[in-house]
Amino acid sequence: MTQFPHDQFAKNLLESLLAPGGQVTTALTIDSEVREIDVYFNPNNDPSSISDLGLLARCASQPAVFEPFRNPVSTAEIRSCMSKLYDLHRETVRQAKKDGQKITDAELPILWILTPTLAAPTLTGFGAINEVGWGNGVYLFPPLQKTAIIVIHQLPSIPETLWFRLLGKGKVQQQAISEVADSPLDSPHRTDALKLFGNLRFILEAQKSKKSEEQELIMQLSPLYLAEIQAAEDRGRQIGERREEVLIIRLLNRRVGDISLQVQEQIKSLPLEKLDDLGEALLDFGGMDDLTNWLDTNG
Known part of the structure; x- marks a missing residue:
């Protein structure tokens, strides 16, 4: 072993x-x-x-x-x-x-x-x-x-x-490790391998006595670990944005009627802060014209 x-x-x-x-x-x-x-x-x-x-x-x-x-x-x-x-x-x-x-x-x-x-x-x-x-x-x-x-x-x-x-x-x-880190984000097994190396990094850092090669390994793994955290946060933020887009489109469908795919794509292209503004503004919409005017002004 x-x-x-x-x-x-x-x-x-x-x-x-x-x-x-x-x-x-x-x-x-x-x-x-x-x-x-x-x-x-x-x-x-x-x-x-x-x-x-x-x-x-x-x-x-x-x-x-x-x-x-x-x-x-x-x-x-x-x-x-x-x-x-x-x-x-x-x-x-x-x-x-x-x-x-x-x-x-x-x-x-x-x-x-x-x-x-x-x-x-x-x-x-x-x-x-x-x-x-x-x-x-x-x-x-x-x-x-x-x-x-x-x-x-x-x-x-x-x-x-x-x-x-x-x-x-x-x-x-x-x-x-560098080859795994440089591989495309959707490469098979990439995420799992980096997670396991993240766990190894934590264990090695907790050891009181470290060999020089383990110190070097920790130094190499640290930026990879931080990059994975950032990637996870970005994925979480993107998921949150998509959920907000879906919710707003549902609310608009109820408020102003069925929205065309073209208008839905306009909404999805809005930055997060504008999406929040639309979520508040739609409460005052009376029809499709209100939504169109708002997008023309804020899109």
């Missing part, structure tokens, strides 16, 4: 991204030793629901276990993750038999270990190789081990790897 609070952020981000595509379970408890799997994902029958997640979607195309590490994963930690995976396999097969079903080896989950960096001898020792078609940074163990390691700092800086690079450290994570 990674270190709190980055551990919780990683689990929350993966859960948020993968939830549309299937069942996501975090901190899944297995066996009598009460060990936990960080994130267990079981996809639904609609792969298109997470197709925009790039490399993450490819890793989640079948049942998957994700174990993110904040610091380089050790040999012992890799073995521990694999042990938990095989305990999960055993429990999955046992439950399937109990339910009168049969699970094939291909249906058992694959383990994806996420680490910022990792020494080449460790990868070689486990027989992990960078197979053609996966791109830099993705290392697959021999097939029957059903395990892979993603070395985040080796991933190319392309949109397909963005969601894994957000779980990196230092400049790699900072670059990924």
Whole structure:
């Protein structure tokens, strides 16, 4: 497992991204030793629901276990993750038999270990190789081990790897955060990712002792958090204005009769202060001419 609070952020981000595509379970408890799997994902029958997640979607195309590490994963930690995976396999097969079903080896989950960096001898020792078609940074163990390691700092800086690079450290994570912040406001998952980073910022700021990289992360996240607050306030104000427009148009329809679409558009184009003035003036209107004259004067 990674270190709190980055551990919780990683689990929350993966859960948020993968939830549309299937069942996501975090901190899944297995066996009598009460060990936990960080994130267990079981996809639904609609792969298109997470197709925009790039490399993450490819890793989640079948049942998957994700174990993110904040610091380089050790040999012992890799073995521990694999042990938990095989305990999960055993429990999955046992439950399937109990339910009168049969699970094939291909249906058992694959383990994806996420680490910022990792020494080449460790990868070689486990027989992990960078197979053609996966791109830099993705290392697959021999097939029957059903395990892979993603070395985040080796991933190319392309949109397909963005969601894994957000779980990196230092400049790699900072670059990924900037890419999310610079993406269009309506980009999928942008708001959720920035909200989670906002939560991480609060937790890091509350810590008495902070590492230099965490100080830098807080500095990067602070303006993003303020920008999100401003955006939320702007959205709230726009919603309030639209509601006021609808209310005034309804009142005018009752007061002066049905209003044409052209006149409605005139009303909607009024600034907020003029809209307030119209709300007061309409009480004195006797007919459509009064509304038209008012718009000619104040429009």
